Amino acid sequence: xxxxxxxxxxxxxxxxxxxxxxxxxxxxxxxxxxxxxxxxxxxxxxxxxxxxxxxxxxxxxxxxxxxxxxxxxxxxxxxxxxxxxxxxxxxxxxxxxxxxxxxxxxxxxxxxxxxxxxxxxxxxxxxxxxxxxxxxxxxxxxxxxxxxxxxxxxxxxxxxxxxxxxxxxxxxxxxxxxxxxxxxxxxxxxxxxxxxxxxxxxxxxxxxxxxxxxxxxxxxxxxxxxxxxxxxxxxxxxxxxxxxxxxxxxxxxxxxxxxxxxxxxxxxxxxxxxxxxxxxxxxxxxxxxxxxxxxxxxxxxxxxxxxxxxxxxxxxxxxxxxxxxxxxxxxxxxxxxxxxxxxxxxxxxxxxxxxxxxxxxxxxxxxxxxxxxxxxxxxxxxxxxxxxxxxxxxxxxxxxxxxxxxxxxxxxxxxxxxxxxxxxxxxxxxxxxxxxxxxxxxxxxxxxxxxxxxxxxxxxxxxxxxxxxxxxxxxxxxxxxxxxxxxxxxxxxxxxxxxxxxxxxxxxxxxxxxxxxxxxxxxxxxxxxxxxxxxxxxxxxxxxxxxxxxxxxxxxxxxxxxxxxxxxxxxxxxxxxxxxxxxxxxxxxxxxxxxxxxxxxxxxxxxxxxxxxxxxxxxxxxxxxxxxxxxxxxxxxxxxxxxxxxxxxxxxxxxxxxxxxxx
Numbered sequence: 001x002x003x004x005x006x007x008x009x010x011x012x013x014x015x016x017x018x019x020x021x022x023x024x025x026x027x028x029x030x031x032x033x034x035x036x037x038x039x040x041x042x043x044x045x046x047x048x049x050x051x052x053x054x055x056x057x058x059x060x061x062x063x064x065x066x067x068x069x070x071x072x073x074x075x076x077x078x079x080x081x082x083x084x085x086x087x088x089x090x091x092x093x094x095x096x097x098x099x100x101x102x103x104x105x106x107x108x109x110x111x112x113x114x115x116x117x118x119x120x121x122x123x124x125x126x127x128x129x130x131x132x133x134x135x136x137x138x139x140x141x142x143x144x145x146x147x148x149x150x151x152x153x154x155x156x157x158x159x160x161x162x163x164x165x166x167x168x169x170x171x172x173x174x175x176x177x178x179x180x181x182x183x184x185x186x187x188x189x190x191x192x193x194x195x196x197x198x199x200x201x202x203x204x205x206x207x208x209x210x211x212x213x214x215x216x217x218x219x220x221x222x223x224x225x226x227x228x229x230x231x232x233x234x235x236x237x238x239x240x241x242x243x244x245x246x247x248x249x250x251x252x253x254x255x256x257x258x259x260x261x262x263x264x265x266x267x268x269x270x271x272x273x274x275x276x277x278x279x280x281x282x283x284x285x286x287x288x289x290x291x292x293x294x295x296x297x298x299x300x301x302x303x304x305x306x307x308x309x310x311x312x313x314x315x316x317x318x319x320x321x322x323x324x325x326x327x328x329x330x331x332x333x334x335x336x337x338x339x340x341x342x343x344x345x346x347x348x349x350x351x352x353x354x355x356x357x358x359x360x361x362x363x364x365x366x367x368x369x370x371x372x373x374x375x376x377x378x379x380x381x382x383x384x385x386x387x388x389x390x391x392x393x394x395x396x397x398x399x400x401x402x403x404x405x406x407x408x409x410x411x412x413x414x415x416x417x418x419x420x421x422x423x424x425x426x427x428x429x430x431x432x433x434x435x436x437x438x439x440x441x442x443x444x445x446x447x448x449x450x451x452x453x454x455x456x457x458x459x460x461x462x463x464x465x466x467x468x469x470x471x472x473x474x475x476x477x478x479x480x481x482x483x484x485x486x487x488x489x490x491x492x493x494x495x496x497x498x499x500x501x502x503x504x505x506x507x508x509x510x511x512x513x514x515x516x517x518x519x520x521x522x523x524x525x526x527x528x529x530x531x532x533x534x535x536x537x538x539x540x541x542x543x544x545x546x547x548x549x550x551x552x553x554x555x556x557x558x559x560x561x562x563x564x565x566x567x568x569x570x571x572x573x574x575x576x577x578x579x580x581x582x583x584x585x586x587x588x589x590x591x592x593x594x595x596x597x598x599x600x601x602x603x604x605x606x607x608x609x610x611x612x613x614x615x616x617x618x619x620x621x622x623x624x625x626x627x628x629x630x631x632x633x634x635x636x637x638x639x640x641x642x643x644x645x646x647x648x649x650x651x652x653x654x655x656x657x658x659x660x661x662x663x
Contacts, residue, residue, distance in 0.1 A: 006079060009079060010076060010079055010080065013072055013075060013076040013079070014076065016072050017069055017072050017073060017076065017186070020065045020066075020068055020069045020072070021065075021069060023065055024065040024066060024069075027061070027062070027065075028124065028128075028168065028285075029124065029127070031128070032127075032128050032131040032132045032135070033131060034135060043057065044057070051503070051507075052503065053503055053506055053507065054506075055280070055502050055503060055506045055541070055544070056499065056502065056503045056506075058280070058281065058284040059284060059287070059499060059502060062284040062285050062287070063284050063285075063287040063288050063291070065288075066175075066183075066288035066289070066292075067288050067291060067292065067491065067495055069183065070181055070183055070292055070491060071488045071491050071492055071495075073183050073186050074181070074484040074485070074487050074488035074491070075484065075485065075488050076186070077185070077186070077484045078483060078484035078485045078488070101115050102115070103638050103641050103642050103645065108196065108634055108637075108638065109637060109638060109641050118200075121168075124168070125165050125168060128165065128168070129161055129162060129165060132161045132164070133157065133158055133161050136157045136161065137154065137157070140153065140154065140157065159211050159212055160212055162208060162211045162212060163208050163209055163210075163211050163212015163234075164208075164212070164282075165204075165208045166204075166205045166208035166209045166212070167278065167282055167285060167286065169201045169202075169204040169205040169208065170201075170205055170274065170286050170289075171285050171286045171288070171289060172197075172201050172289065173198060173201045173202060173205060173289060174198075174289035174290060174292070174293040175194075175289050175292070176194035176195060176196075176197040176198040176201070177191075177194070177195060177198050177293070178292055178293060178296050179191060179296060179300065180296050180299055180300065180487060181292050181295065181296045181299075181487065181491065182194070199248070202241075202244075202245060202248070203245065205241060206238070206241045206242055206245045209234070209237060209238045209241055210238060210242075212234065230276045230277050230538070230539065231277065233273045233274070233276035233277035234273070234274075234277035234278075236269070236273040236277075237270055237273040237274045237277060240266050240269055240270040240273065241270055243263060243266065244263055244264055244266060244267065244270070247259055247260045247263040247264070248260055248264065258329060271286075271290060272546065274286075275542045275545065275546070276539055276542055279538060279541075279542070280541040280542055280544075280545055283542070283545065287545075290549075291494075291495075291498070291549070291552075292491070294549065294553045295490070295491060295494050295553060295556050298553050298554075298556055298557040298560070299487075299490070299556075299557065299560050305324075305330060305331070307322035307323065307324055307382075308322065308323065308379075308382030308383050308386075309321070309322055309382070309383075309386055310322060310323050310382050310385040310386055310420050311386065311389065311420070312386055312389035312390050312393065320355075321420065322382075323379065323381075323382045323385075323417065323420075325378070325379040366387055366400065366627055366629065367390075367399055367400070368625070368627070369400055369625045369626060369627035370400060370401055370402075370625045370626070371400055371401065371402040371403070371404075371616075371620060371625070371626050371627070372387075372400045372402070372403045372404070372626075372627050372629065373404050373406075373613060373616055373626055373627070373628045373629070374387070374403065374404065374405045374406065374629050374630075375406045375408075375607075375609065375628070375629070375630045375631075375632065375636065375640055376405065376406070376407050376408070376630075376631055376632055377408045377409075377631070377632025377633050377636045378408070378409055378410065378414060378632060378633075379417070380630075380631035380632035380633075380636075381407055381417050381418070381631075382417075382631075383629075383631055384405060384629070384631065385417075385418075385420050385421050387629075388403075388405075388421045388424060388434070389420075389421060389424070391403065391432055391434075392421075392424040392432075399431070399432070400432070400627070401431065401432065401433060402432070402433040402434075402619075402620065403432065403433070403434045403435070404435055404436075404437070404612075404616045405434070405435070405436045405437070406437050406439070406607050406609070406612055407436060407437070407438045407439070408438075408439045408441060408606065408607050408632070408636070409438065409439070409440055409441070410440070410441055410442040410443075411440065411442060411443050412440055412443055412456065414440075415438060415440070415453070415456050415457065415601075416457070418436075418438075418453075418457060419457060422457050425453070425454075425457075425599065426454055435599060435600075436453065436599040436600070437599070437600045437601075437602065437607065437612065438453055438599070438600065438601045438602065439601075439602045439605060439606060439607045440601070440602070440603045440604070441604070441605070441606050443603065443604070444603065444604050445603040445604065451601075452599075452601065453599045453600075453601050454599075456601065486563055489559075490556055490559055490560055490563070491556075493555065493556060493559050494552045494553065494555065494556035494559075495552075497551065497552040497555045497556070498548050498549060498551075498552035501547070501548035501551055501552065502544065502545065502548045505544045505547060505548060506541070506544055509540055509543075509544055510540065510541065510544075609639055609640055609643055610643050613628075613643060613644075628640065628644055
């Protein structure tokens with residue numbers, strides 16, 4: 001009965017999420033139509049004179065559905081059984097929709113599902129543009145503040161409506177880069193894959209803004225108006241948007257990551273400028289993404305750096321290992337600190353660590369295949385170190401029987417990244433045939449140097465540095481984000497705070513909306529009185545939104561700090577009562593069944609994936625399912641994806657940059 005009740009609750013939550021999503025999408029579709037415009041004006045007139053007000057109504061209709069979807073989604077994930085979170089249901093369906101249709105060096109790997117989604121989005125933009133321009137041209141009226149000819153006015157309207165399409169891009173722009181509050185995990189889309197949607201939407205946003213602001217600037221609209229749209233603010237948004245877009249290009253981002261990182265923090269100025277330019281009426285459509293993104297950043301306000309987990313909890317439940325590549329100031333500073341400790345032979349103390357995630361493919365799908373073909377480039381070896389340890393220590397009913405790892409590195413020193421799994425590379429593993437091919441691409445073979453992989457790893461100069469004793473670690477905890485339910489609570493607290501402040505501040509700074517309703521209606525009907533919203537500058541409602549937003553984010557952050565403090569206190573009390581009994585490695589020790597093969601090392605050459613994969617297929621001696629997993633540079637992923645698409649019929653690309661194939 002308990003399980004039935006839980007399943008029923010999950011079903012109801014899923015129905016609610018679908019209803020909210022469909023409702024919000026429907027609003028976007030009917031938004032430009034005359035029927036909706038007239039109906040919305042009537043609703044404004046009805047609610048304008050109530051305590052809820054026009055602003056509360058706009059928030060409830062335009063902003064609330066996605067935020068409520070996030071809250072319900074977090075509750076849904078909290079009720080979902082653990083094994084459903086770690087595995088992906090409906091693999092065959094997932095592979096079908098994720099089958100790559102385009103493999104290109106410029107746009108990368110694009111699946112069929114993504115192409116369909118992009119086409120539908122473009123159709124929606126075309127529909128919105130057509131309906132708005134058609135309505136504008138039917139009732140074209142001269143603008144008193146702008147002295148334009150008829151053809152100039154038509155061009156001005158067309159450019160403005162084209163630029164207004166940026167509103168749709170901006171409304172979705174921040175959803176793909178959410179982490180703790182991400183809704184994409186409901187669709188089993190990982191953060192690494194959703195980031196490209198952010199790039200696509202950002203490019204579209206800058207493109208549409210350019211047309212609108214260019215039209216405005218052509219007619220010298222640089223005045224900061226007291227009422228109506230603030231056109232100069234649109235120009236500021238365009239300049240900042242272009243700056244963020246240019247610094248995010250791969251050629252700049254990879255070489256100057258700090259420039260990209262700090263330039264992207266200008267998004268606050270961009271959003272404020274967009275608010276002043278577009279006005280509060282349009283910003284309510286954009287607010288859901290901004291609201292969730294702001295709260296997500298508030299919960300993570302200090303440096304975070306993503307690293308892949310190389311250890312396995314099946315080997316040691318009390319140890320988590322990560323591998324870091326020195327590519328920036330922060331990682332270089334960590335390396336120098338460790339280097340200084342190694343030179344002085346001292347112990348490192350006072351390192352505070354907070355962990356959140358994981359954000360990668362939290363699954364054990366690789367166990368579904370009979371054989372695995374793993375391709376890694378450089379630091380991309382990290383997820384495969386975890387997989388190899390899982391295969392070595394677990395005795396599951398179904399595990400891959402053969403594994404081929406192709407590891408491409410630039411230098412001999414990079415081979416040391418295999419050290420975490422060196423104990424299992426050169427001893428037989430129960431019922432597993434493991435073979436590794438290492439390619440060193442940018443160095444030549446030394447005449448008196450080692451010749452085998454085992455010899456290279458044996459002469460490694462990697463040092464072990466102690467950062468404290470077990471007694472030291474017992475006084476500290478590694479804490480991540482709160483549970484899904486607590487995250488949902490934090491979103492709800494921030495939501496209610498924002499809504500309350502929005503309504504309260506609107507009544508205070510934009511008064512007389514619901515007072516003297518009858519007299520106001522009579523005076524307005526006679527033409528001797530304007531509404532309260534017309535009396536105040538247009539930027540006042542914008543400031544109300546900003547103030548309510550900042551206070552809501554602050555309260556949400558304080559609530560998160562309190563929850564984390566209480567959690568840390570409970571952990572401290574628990575650890576003082578518990579005796580920590582660390583467990584060592586539990587690699588399976590059994591009679592070897594498959595003889596060990598000598599691993600290969602190739603110096604001064606690049607891997608020929610087509611030949612290696614063909615050779616691997618031939619060695620299988622039978623019909624079996626092959627899982628092809630790739631982690632490395634984009635060019636490597638595209639090359640392997642192209643080969644697999646040509647050779648196999650049932651092929652799909654996972655959202656975690658992992659390629660799967662099943663023969």
